[in-house]
Amino acid sequence: DSGVTQTPKHLITATGQRVTLRCSPRSGDLSVYWYQQSLDQGLQFLIQYYNGEERAKGNILERFSAQQFPDLHSELNLSSLELGDSALYFCASSVTSGGVVYTDTQYFGPGTRLTVL
Amino acid sequence: AQSVTQPDIHITVSEGASLELRCNYSYGATPYLFWYVQSPGQGLQLLLKYFSGDTLVQGIKGFEAEFKRSQSSFNLRKPSVHWSDAAEYFCAVGDMEYGNKLVFGAGTILRVKS
Numbered sequence: 177d178s179g180v181t182q183t184p185k186h187l188i189t190a191t192g193q194r195v196t197l198r199c200s201p202r203s204g205d206l207s208v209y210w211y212q213q214s215l216d217q218g219l220q221f222l223i224q225y226y227n228g229e230e231r232a233k234g235n236i237l238e239r240f241s242a243q244q245f246p247d248l249h250s251e252l253n254l255s256s257l258e259l260g261d262s263a264l265y266f267c268a269s270s271v272t273s274g275g276v277v278y279t280d281t282q283y284f285g286p287g288t289r290l291t292v293l
Numbered sequence: 294a295q296s297v298t299q300p301d302i303h304i305t306v307s308e309g310a311s312l313e314l315r316c317n318y319s320y321g322a323t324p325y326l327f328w329y330v331q332s333p334g335q336g337l338q339l340l341l342k343y344f345s346g347d348t349l350v351q352g353i354k355g356f357e358a359e360f361k362r363s364q365s366s367f368n369l370r371k372p373s374v375h376w377s378d379a380a381e382y383f384c385a386v387g388d389m390e391y392g393n394k395l396v397f398g399a400g401t402i403l404r405v406k407s
Contacts, residue, residue, distance in 0.1 A: 231393070
C-alpha cells in the first residue's frame with residue numbers, strides 16, 4: 177500500500193458525459209501527478225500540482241482539467257468523454273520539499289479504470 | 294526530448310532462472326532512473342531508483358539494476374525469479390526540465406513458467 181488513495185476504482189459512463197476522479201496523496205506529500213495508461217499510448221504524464229498550484233502540464237487534452245485543494249487532495253475532471261478516453265488513470269504523489277526536487281520519488285495510487293461506452 | 298526504450302515487450306523465464314530486463318534512456322543531463330512493477334489490476338510499485346553514486350542499486354524483492362552511462366542503459370536484474378514476479382515492469386526517467394514528470398517506457402511483461 178503506497179498511501180495514495182484514488183476513488184472510484186471503476187467508472188463506467190457514456191460518451192459526452194463528464195466525470196471526476198479523486199486522489200488523496202500520502203500524508204506530507206505536497207505534489208500530486210496525474211498519469212493516463214492506455215493500450216495505444218502507454219503511460220503518459222498529464223499534469224502536476226504542487227501545494228495547490230499547477231507545476232507542469234503534459235499532453236493533457238483541453239477537455240480535461242485538474243485542481244489541488246487546500247487539504248492537498250486533487251481531482252481530475254474529464255468532460256465531453258470520448259471512447260478513446262477509456263483508460264486507467266493514476267495519481268501519484270511526492271514530497272517535493274522546498275529545495276531540490278530532482279530526487280523526488282513518486283508513489284502511485286491503485287488507479288481509476290474509466291470505461292466510456 | 295527524453296525517452297525510454299524497453300526493447301522486449303514480453304519475456305518468459307523459468308522459475309528459479311535469472312532475469313534481466315533491458316532499459317535504454319535518452320536524456321541530456323544526469324538521468325534519474327526508476328523501475329516500477331505493475332501486477333494485474335494493481336497500481337505501480339517502486340522497485341528501485343538511481344539518482345547518483347553507486348551505479349549498482351538494490352531494490353525490493355531481490356531486484357537490482359545497474360546504471361551504465363556509456364550505454365545509456367539501466368537494466369533490471371534478479372538472480373532467481375519466483376512465480377510471484379510475473380507482472381509488467383516499467384522503466385522511467387525523471388524529466389527535470391519540466392516539473393518533475395516521469396517518462397515511461399512501454400513496459401515489459403514478464404511471464405514465469407514452472
